[in-house]
Amino acid sequence: xxxxxxxxxxxxxxxxxxxxxKLATDRAAMASLAVFLIIVLACFSAPLYAKWAxxxxxxxxxxxxxxxxxxxxxxxxxxxxxxGLGYTPIGPTWRLGNYFLGADSxxxxxxxxxxxxxxxxxxxxxxxxxxxxIVGTMAGxxxxxxxxxxxxxxxxxxxxxxxxxxxxxxxxxxxxxxAQGIAIGPIEIQSGSLWLPIIIIGIVYIPYVxxxxxxxxxxxxxxxxxxxxxxxxxxxxxxLWRDILPNITTxxxxxxxxxxxxxxxxxxxLSFLSIGVQPPAASWGTIIQDGQALLYTRPLVALVPGLxxxxxxxxxxxxGDGLRDALDPRSKVRLGRD
Amino acid sequence: MKKLLLAxxxxxxxxxxxxxxxxxxxxxxxxxxxxxxxxxxAAGTLDxxxxxxxxxxxxxxxxxxGLVAFRKAEGVEGFSIVPDLAEALPTVSxxxxxxxxxxxxxxxxxxxxxxxxxxxxASFQRIFKISGPTxxxxxxGIVGADKCxxxxxxxxxxxxxxxxxxxxxxxxxxxxxxxxxLYKLALPHAVIxxxxxPAEDMGSKPIPSTGPYMISAFDPNKGMTVSRNPNxxxxxxxxxxxxxxxxxxxxxxxxxxxxxxxxxxGEADWMFDALPSDRLGELGSKSMDQLHISPLSAWWYAPxxxxxxxxxxxxARQAVAYAVDRNTLVKLFGGKVLASPVCQVLPPDFPGHExxxxxxxxxGAKWSAPDVDKAKQLxxxxxxxxxxxxxxxxxxxxxxxxxxxxxxxxxxIGYVADVKPISSNLQFxxxxxTNNKVQMSVTQWYKDYPAASDFLNILxxxxxxxxxxxxxxxxxGFCDKDIDAQMQKALDLGVTDQKAADKLWxxxxxxxxxxxxxxxxxxxxxxxxxxxxxxxxxxNPQFNWIITQSWVQ
Numbered sequence: 001x002x003x004x005x006x007x008x009x010x011x012x013x014x015x016x017x018x019x020x021x022k023l024a025t026d027r028a029a030m031a032s033l034a035v036f037l038i039i040v041l042a043c044f045s046a047p048l049y050a051k052w053a054x055x056x057x058x059x060x061x062x063x064x065x066x067x068x069x070x071x072x073x074x075x076x077x078x079x080x081x082x083x084g085l086g087y088t089p090i091g092p093t094w095r096l097g098n099y100f101l102g103a104d105s106x107x108x109x110x111x112x113x114x115x116x117x118x119x120x121x122x123x124x125x126x127x128x129x130x131x132x133x134i135v136g137t138m139a140g141x142x143x144x145x146x147x148x149x150x151x152x153x154x155x156x157x158x159x160x161x162x163x164x165x166x167x168x169x170x171x172x173x174x175x176x177x178x179a180q181g182i183a184i185g186p187i188e189i190q191s192g193s194l195w196l197p198i199i200i201i202g203i204v205y206i207p208y209v210x211x212x213x214x215x216x217x218x219x220x221x222x223x224x225x226x227x228x229x230x231x232x233x234x235x236x237x238x239x240l241w242r243d244i245l246p247n248i249t250t251x252x253x254x255x256x257x258x259x260x261x262x263x264x265x266x267x268x269x270l271s272f273l274s275i276g277v278q279p280p281a282a283s284w285g286t287i288i289q290d291g292q293a294l295l296y297t298r299p300l301v302a303l304v305p306g307l308x309x310x311x312x313x314x315x316x317x318x319x320g321d322g323l324r325d326a327l328d329p330r331s332k333v334r335l336g337r338d
Numbered sequence: 339m340k341k342l343l344l345a346x347x348x349x350x351x352x353x354x355x356x357x358x359x360x361x362x363x364x365x366x367x368x369x370x371x372x373x374x375x376x377x378x379x380a381a382g383t384l385d386x387x388x389x390x391x392x393x394x395x396x397x398x399x400x401x402x403x404g405l406v407a408f409r410k411a412e413g414v415e416g417f418s419i420v421p422d423l424a425e426a427l428p429t430v431s432x433x434x435x436x437x438x439x440x441x442x443x444x445x446x447x448x449x450x451x452x453x454x455x456x457x458x459x460a461s462f463q464r465i466f467k468i469s470g471p472t473x474x475x476x477x478x479g480i481v482g483a484d485k486c487x488x489x490x491x492x493x494x495x496x497x498x499x500x501x502x503x504x505x506x507x508x509x510x511x512x513x514x515x516x517x518x519x520l521y522k523l524a525l526p527h528a529v530i531x532x533x534x535x536p537a538e539d540m541g542s543k544p545i546p547s548t549g550p551y552m553i554s555a556f557d558p559n560k561g562m563t564v565s566r567n568p569n570x571x572x573x574x575x576x577x578x579x580x581x582x583x584x585x586x587x588x589x590x591x592x593x594x595x596x597x598x599x600x601x602x603x604g605e606a607d608w609m610f611d612a613l614p615s616d617r618l619g620e621l622g623s624k625s626m627d628q629l630h631i632s633p634l635s636a637w638w639y640a641p642x643x644x645x646x647x648x649x650x651x652x653x654a655r656q657a658v659a660y661a662v663d664r665n666t667l668v669k670l671f672g673g674k675v676l677a678s679p680v681c682q683v684l685p686p687d688f689p690g691h692e693x694x695x696x697x698x699x700x701x702g703a704k705w706s707a708p709d710v711d712k713a714k715q716l717x718x719x720x721x722x723x724x725x726x727x728x729x730x731x732x733x734x735x736x737x738x739x740x741x742x743x744x745x746x747x748x749x750x751i752g753y754v755a756d757v758k759p760i761s762s763n764l765q766f767x768x769x770x771x772t773n774n775k776v777q778m779s780v781t782q783w784y785k786d787y788p789a790a791s792d793f794l795n796i797l798x799x800x801x802x803x804x805x806x807x808x809x810x811x812x813x814x815g816f817c818d819k820d821i822d823a824q825m826q827k828a829l830d831l832g833v834t835d836q837k838a839a840d841k842l843w844x845x846x847x848x849x850x851x852x853x854x855x856x857x858x859x860x861x862x863x864x865x866x867x868x869x870x871x872x873x874x875x876x877x878n879p880q881f882n883w884i885i886t887q888s889w890v891q
Contacts (some may be wrong), residue, residue: 058746059746060746061671062666062668062669063666079618079622079623081619081623082622082624082626083622083629083631084622084675085618085622085672085675085676085865086615086617086619086672087619087669087672105615105670106739106740106742178760191756192728192758228543274738274761278757278758279738279741279742279745280746291736292735293614293616294616295595295616296595296616296617296621297616298616311566327366
């Protein structure tokens, strides 16, 4: 029986299956993925939460009164002592659906805004990541494969983009476009559109992706299978698509969580500076900005979105590291059966 | 006008003699020490002919002098004009176009130079040579100003400002009577500087002064030290009284939160910036005796672009005015103690102000509640329902809050609205420039001097509208030839009969309010938080807290 088994050809797994198996054994990466997915699910449930709570997270509700334990409580509480100066938004009630995290200075439910804010932050960072990967990969592929003047021009363009401090460039682009939007020929993006921060963040990180991709393509361009394809008369675009792109896919996959984390931070920074997501829409950055004026009385308004950014970015980074290890054939991650 | 000036002069003399002994006694008891002030940042250039900020103007009060000054007093008295470097208020010719001042003798600048009539002439020329921000408006009525405005470098104001060295007099000739000229001469842009002061923005370099204090050190990133002028001898207590502290130390860079804590801990005496909103409750209950609430002649308002849809339609503008809940805005600003709802342009207790509010439930004198149904009806009637409106606000917590609230209001009455916060440094010029196609914005106007024209004529006259310019202060682009003619009539009337002119200004205020080129939001009050050791706090309605009339020991 045992000799029979030994004689059977061993079933080998493909590289993706191996990578997935490796990833599955990385507890830190999987835990991070779980945390991130929970955040994503929570954020995508924002409209449901707002509907269930009966709150409009975008409208000023300074005169709203809510019920807590049968008692009417105003959302904005006026100081009753001394000169009676100022209004303080209600603090956390810790009751889901009823100002769980309290209100902001407009009397809006912070919990509902946190979920909507997360939704916008995730959408922007995700879409900007896709934009960066597509444009960066195209630039890297073309520069690396065609070389010569094409490479020189594209590389210098990337160098120019790279030469600007990332945040300075993003802030400059935002300030220029924030009030009037963008109108290039038939393409028109309104000033309040989420596409503006997506494109701005996407553009500033293109060199981040394009340069390492170009390096990889340069190496692949001089490999034997590419020479063989060229000598067989295979067109350049087909070589790029069928032979080179598959070989850089793992790099691109590793880029996804890392770029998303970077983009999330950039989006938050721009929104905090009022040049990202525009009010009354929310992102975690705008909620921190709103909370800045309440740090003394209602610190949670700024702290909770800050924590959400920190946890999301950390989860994405740890998962990104695990993904890199899993996709790296030289990785020392040991699999139980191999 | 002559009679009016003589009466003011006599009242000034009376008030001065009445106050003198008390101040002398207090000076003996409380003179000395250092007042420590805080601000997030410096007020810009030190040059008094250029600086156009509240912060700068307040600090110049004990440092620089003009021919006349606003009385250093509290309440309405603080709006009265008294002679400063001039011996008395000027004699005015019958046609109201010539003003003759006699300069006081024996006054020295802080650098030891004697003050003379040549310094006065040079200072007036300098207003134009440096293209001062109000040279083309406040001082454009001086004879020769048109040439100076056309060619600043070779400005002489020939025939406009004439000095008589022997008699020690200066004669100011105007192209036409100006009832507000003395107010304009009492502003920091018309202070007298040494004749050899370079005709360029002096930036961070202090210019010698005549007042009881001089700027002895300045670093725009760190702070300013103001110390006693060794050459000062008090000549008029009501115009330029000697001060109590020996030094005023003004430090820059601390945030508002940190400044409040510093004052609470006795490490600083006062902060220029507005108190952070989340500290108001605490301060209002625990530090009541350190807070001073004072009325301001100011207006928070939302200009509506009368030359762009949807607000080129009067009904659409009125709809917004009806829909805005001023109580909510007052709440956002900190409550009724710190602001009052308004509908009209002229602030309460201001010349020409008569209570008026057409855009409220139960229209009448005062605003009572928003009338949203009426607003919706007007939007329907105007045919502008569903149009897109963008509100441009300053990137500050309060301005952003107001913008977000207004966005809710506009959405509620049928518009598709959004809000754009823009850096505070840029917003005010951005909303003025017609190229930016701003439909609606949120801004404030603080009076330069106590005259109705400083609100109505400046903010809503046809002449204040300049296409494509960053300095088009008529942000609404409002231009009504009939109202314009009435404003000119009121200005002319003010030369001979100020009361009648104020009556006319009140009528103009109502007409402008009815046309709703802007939505009045509220009138703010000034909240000063001082340390426990500050004594004798006095608030001047023109230049706010009179810093050096308070003591620290």
